[in-house]
Amino acid sequence: MEKAIVLGCSAIGAGLAMIAGLGPGIGEGYAVGKTIESIARQPEAQGDCTRTMFIGVAMAESTGIYSLIIALVLLFANPLIKKL
Amino acid sequence: MDGPKVVFTIPIFGGLDITETVVIGWFVILIVLLVSLYLTSGLRKIPNTKHQILAEMLVGFVNNTVKKAMGERFMYFAPYIAALLLYSLLGSLVSLLGLRSVTADLNTTVAMALVTFVLITYFKIKTNGMWGYIKSFGSPIVLLAPLNIISEIATPLSMSFRMFGNIAGGSIITSLLYMALGAASKALHLSFTFGSFRLDAVQLFTPAVLSIYFDLFTGCIQAYIFAMLTMVNVSMAADKS
Numbered sequence: 001m002e003k004a005i006v007l008g009c010s011a012i013g014a015g016l017a018m019i020a021g022l023g024p025g026i027g028e029g030y031a032v033g034k035t036i037e038s039i040a041r042q043p044e045a046q047g048d049c050t051r052t053m054f055i056g057v058a059m060a061e062s063t064g065i066y067s068l069i070i071a072l073v074l075l076f077a078n079p080l081i082k083k084l
Numbered sequence: 085m086d087g088p089k090v091v092f093t094i095p096i097f098g099g100l101d102i103t104e105t106v107v108i109g110w111f112v113i114l115i116v117l118l119v120s121l122y123l124t125s126g127l128r129k130i131p132n133t134k135h136q137i138l139a140e141m142l143v144g145f146v147n148n149t150v151k152k153a154m155g156e157r158f159m160y161f162a163p164y165i166a167a168l169l170l171y172s173l174l175g176s177l178v179s180l181l182g183l184r185s186v187t188a189d190l191n192t193t194v195a196m197a198l199v200t201f202v203l204i205t206y207f208k209i210k211t212n213g214m215w216g217y218i219k220s221f222g223s224p225i226v227l228l229a230p231l232n233i234i235s236e237i238a239t240p241l242s243m244s245f246r247m248f249g250n251i252a253g254g255s256i257i258t259s260l261l262y263m264a265l266g267a268a269s270k271a272l273h274l275s276f277t278f279g280s281f282r283l284d285a286v287q288l289f290t291p292a293v294l295s296i297y298f299d300l301f302t303g304c305i306q307a308y309i310f311a312m313l314t315m316v317n318v319s320m321a322a323d324k325s
Contacts, residue, residue, distance in 0.1 A: 051152075055316070058309040062242045065249035072252065076087075 006080050014074040020067035027060040088189055105189040112174045112186055116167075142166075153315040158322070161315065168196065169311045176251055176303030180295070187306070188252040190244065197240035200314045204239065207321040243313055250306050254298030261291055 035053040039046050073079070088104040123139035131137050146166040147159070154161060175186030186192050209217045221232045269275045269286035276283045 051312075054305065054309060055312055058246060058305075058313070061250075062246055065242075065246050065253075068249045068253050069245055072249075072256070 002084055003081065006084065007078075010074045010078050010080060014071040017067045017071045017074070021064050024061050024064035028057045031056050031060065088184055103189070104184050105186055105192060108178055108183050109175065109186045109192065112171060112178060115174060116170050149312075150315060153312060154319040158315075158319060161318070165311050165315060168314065169307055172196065172247070172310055173303060173307040176307060177299065179251075179255060179299050179303075185251050185255060185303075187247055187303075188255050190248045193244035193247040194240075196247075196310065197244035200243065200317060201240040203314070203318050204321040207318055211322055211324055239317060243310060247306050247310055250302050254302050258291060258294060258298055261294060262287060265290060 031053055035049050039049050042049075090101045090103055091107050092102050094100040094102060123135050123142070125135075126133065127136055131140060143162075143166070146162050146169065150159060150162045150165055172187055175192065179185040179188070205217075208220070212220065221229050221236075223232070265287045266275075266284045269284035272286065274285035276285070
């Protein structure tokens, strides 16, 4: 019974953790939109703009990835089960 | 999804487990070696073979990237960056062959990020001196030292987690899709059994679209971003603070 409660709550927690995907989604969309604007204004700078954008997007992604890691840990390597 | 399977155990230090990741990593290293040997065989001054033109394209790409991101003074980093790019790229792309991605294991990415961390620390000490390096933790005031230490550790941590999270998340989503499609083809009575071999008709072709994104696109982008962040961080560490 205890195990079932812990497992269920871990699944809910994993789902809640992935709400953090909202932030990087908005941020990356904004970054890509701005990059497209600047490429449209100055098409010859496409290479530089795209390269810088990818690094920025990767940086913005880290918070989403952290939440993904927490969700994965809760689902596949649950540390709470061992505490019962 | 389970972790990487243990292939065999070396009986020292109470049993060293050699996992799937390590064995596939050896194959990736072997493939990189063979490809490099093939591409650089029979070099001529004026290239007229296809493989030499391809090799010059690859080397030129890496040289250009290093020159743009780090400047002329770090050109000796190009071989390391090329090795990093090739290993992480092929390590991610082996999932196209149905093998487990080498980079879908936190151990691989942490090892690669630790090398970057050592390089960053080395260049910081080299430019500012040992005392300057220690003093940089107390800037702007000594009270912020814990935060500075955390931000120092966060660089390799975020680099390794980013690569691992992207590749592992992609493979989890793909395997979930396979399971869902298997269940769907059972429900639609499109699942055929030939002896021990089972064919789920819905599983054909559909995952290929997702595979292009999760295996090809993510693998290439993450390899590039990892190499790029290494270059940016190292060249930033070499600037005087």
